[in-house]
Amino acid sequence: MTQPVIFEIQRYRPEIEDEPTWESFEVSCRPEWMILDALNHIKDYVDGTLSYRWACRMGVCGSCGMLVNGKPVLSCATYVTSVLPGPVRVEPLRGFPVIRDLVGDITDFVRKLESVKPWIVRESEQPLEEGEYLQTPEELGEYKQYSMCINCMLCYSACPIYELDPDFIGPAVIALAQRYNLDSRDEGSEERKDILLSQDGIWSCTFVGECTTVCPANVDPAGAIQRYKVTATVDAFKALLPWASR
Amino acid sequence: MGEPVNPGYTEHHAKWHRRRIPIFWWLGNAAYTKFIVRELTSLAVGYAALVLVFQVWSLERGPESYAHFVSWLQLRPVVTLHVVVLGALVYHSVTWLNLAPRALVLRLAGRRLPGAVVLLLHYGAWLVASAAVLWLLLAA
Amino acid sequence: MFSGGGMLSAFFLPATVLVMWIAAPLGWVELTVYDSFAALAHHFVVRLGLFGFVSLAFFHWAHRFRYTLYDGLQLYHLTDLIAVLTYGSAAILSLAAGVILLIL
Numbered sequence: 001m002t003q004p005v006i007f008e009i010q011r012y013r014p015e016i017e018d019e020p021t022w023e024s025f026e027v028s029c030r031p032e033w034m035i036l037d038a039l040n041h042i043k044d045y046v047d048g049t050l051s052y053r054w055a056c057r058m059g060v061c062g063s064c065g066m067l068v069n070g071k072p073v074l075s076c077a078t079y080v081t082s083v084l085p086g087p088v089r090v091e092p093l094r095g096f097p098v099i100r101d102l103v104g105d106i107t108d109f110v111r112k113l114e115s116v117k118p119w120i121v122r123e124s125e126q127p128l129e130e131g132e133y134l135q136t137p138e139e140l141g142e143y144k145q146y147s148m149c150i151n152c153m154l155c156y157s158a159c160p161i162y163e164l165d166p167d168f169i170g171p172a173v174i175a176l177a178q179r180y181n182l183d184s185r186d187e188g189s190e191e192r193k194d195i196l197l198s199q200d201g202i203w204s205c206t207f208v209g210e211c212t213t214v215c216p217a218n219v220d221p222a223g224a225i226q227r228y229k230v231t232a233t234v235d236a237f238k239a240l241l242p243w244a245s246r
Numbered sequence: 247m248g249e250p251v252n253p254g255y256t257e258h259h260a261k262w263h264r265r266r267i268p269i270f271w272w273l274g275n276a277a278y279t280k281f282i283v284r285e286l287t288s289l290a291v292g293y294a295a296l297v298l299v300f301q302v303w304s305l306e307r308g309p310e311s312y313a314h315f316v317s318w319l320q321l322r323p324v325v326t327l328h329v330v331v332l333g334a335l336v337y338h339s340v341t342w343l344n345l346a347p348r349a350l351v352l353r354l355a356g357r358r359l360p361g362a363v364v365l366l367l368h369y370g371a372w373l374v375a376s377a378a379v380l381w382l383l384l385a386a
Numbered sequence: 387m388f389s390g391g392g393m394l395s396a397f398f399l400p401a402t403v404l405v406m407w408i409a410a411p412l413g414w415v416e417l418t419v420y421d422s423f424a425a426l427a428h429h430f431v432v433r434l435g436l437f438g439f440v441s442l443a444f445f446h447w448a449h450r451f452r453y454t455l456y457d458g459l460q461l462y463h464l465t466d467l468i469a470v471l472t473y474g475s476a477a478i479l480s481l482a483a484g485v486i487l488l489i490l
């Protein structure tokens with residue numbers, strides 16, 4: 001019960017071309033197939049040189065992000081039936097330099113993520129005998145949403161600012177910084193401030209909001225960023241008060 | 247794959263591709279277009295503030311100059327412009343207030359206020375402010 | 387300043403424009419008579435409030451328009467020029483408003 005679907009896939013092979021080109025493939029798709037299944041079929045039976053990333057095939061690893069009909073999605077989580085009738089346009093995520101076909105270079109994202117110290121930062125570690133750091137469900141609730149990020153970078157593709165101004169640290173990085181800032185076990189907010197409050201940090205964001213729309217894990221990075229803007233502004237005012245401790 | 251045929255390519259020298267962003271990138275997507283329109287309402291805000299100052303200034307200069315200002319207000323094209331400005335200002339207000347719950351996390355007695363409540367508070371404030379303006383201009 | 391300007395203009399401008407610049411010129415409402423209007427506008431508190439309000443509105447416009455030019459028209463390379471033009475005009479306009487409202 002297969003159905004033929006045309007996929008128009010962006011190819012980029014620097015050793016034979018200067019600019020990306022489009023190549024059409026007709027694939028007989030089963031009704032339950034995801035875009036990833038079609039790509040795997042092409043790679044296995046039609047053109048083994050097609051390059052793309054994937055791993056878990058179940059929407060938790062964040063590897064398979066790409067643009068399908070102009071929208072950033074996880075190819076393993078998008079039904080072919082949801083993009084019918086063809087032709088289905090498949091391109092690499094925006095905002096990242098394309099290495100080959102559908103594979104973008106994500107070094108920029110990784111560097112920026114490292115720069116906000118996405119781990120628990122503490123003055124001193126509790127001795128092991130005292131056991132684990134305790135946390136109430138309410139304290140967990142403060143940051144849980146932001147911890148769901150799978151680093152798929154769909155938000156970077158959706159964010160027009162990131163493509164226009166590649167110095168912008170971007171939605172996921174800020175949301176992850178907030179995930180640690182709001183974690184009761186963390187004491188590192190001060191250390192993350194410089195990067196977050198820099199010109200390329202939260203202030204480059206103009207609240208387009210597309211990052212939240214495309215996020216497959218409901219992280220709401222736009223909300224995280226705006227909340228931090230409010231926090232930063234309030235803190236700035238508080239620091240101006242005569243009785244503030246600097 | 248065979249031998250590379252692109253003369254611009256040197257083997258083992260990575261040649262990544264970045265696309266050129268079209269000048270009207272924001273027309274390609276409804277969400278982006280709405281975003282740019284939303285941001286352009288700041289022009290209406292600036293314009294309104296400017297004319298407001300001008301209005302007070304002409305008031306200052308006496309009944310004649312104020313009458314001149316009032317007659318300018320009554321010109322057809324000016325009224326039309328101001329209807330457009332009003333539309334932009336309302337769009338500014340609605341989009342601004344709708345985004346408020348995303349940015350403002352308020353707590354009452356330790357519990358987080360639901361977004362709908364924050365939204366209602368903002369719209370309520372808008373209503374009160376508008377009523378105050380109406381009272382000030384019409385009744386006082 | 388940007389968010390203050392945005393919030394205040396969101397709350398107060400629509401009603402103001404509707405009444406003073408649309409309803410009144412079209413004759414739908416009778417605005418208060420010139421004398422009491424002038425008296426109202428004379429009140430120092432009103433003028434101070436107006437000055438604060440329009441300054442915030444100007445800076446709100448400047449900040450937002452600056453980013454719209456960057457992002458909408460991709461003018462990042464003109465960053466210094468745009469900053470001077472937008473914030474500069476906002477400052478000049480606020481200064482002018484200050485002179486008109488508070489001194490004259």
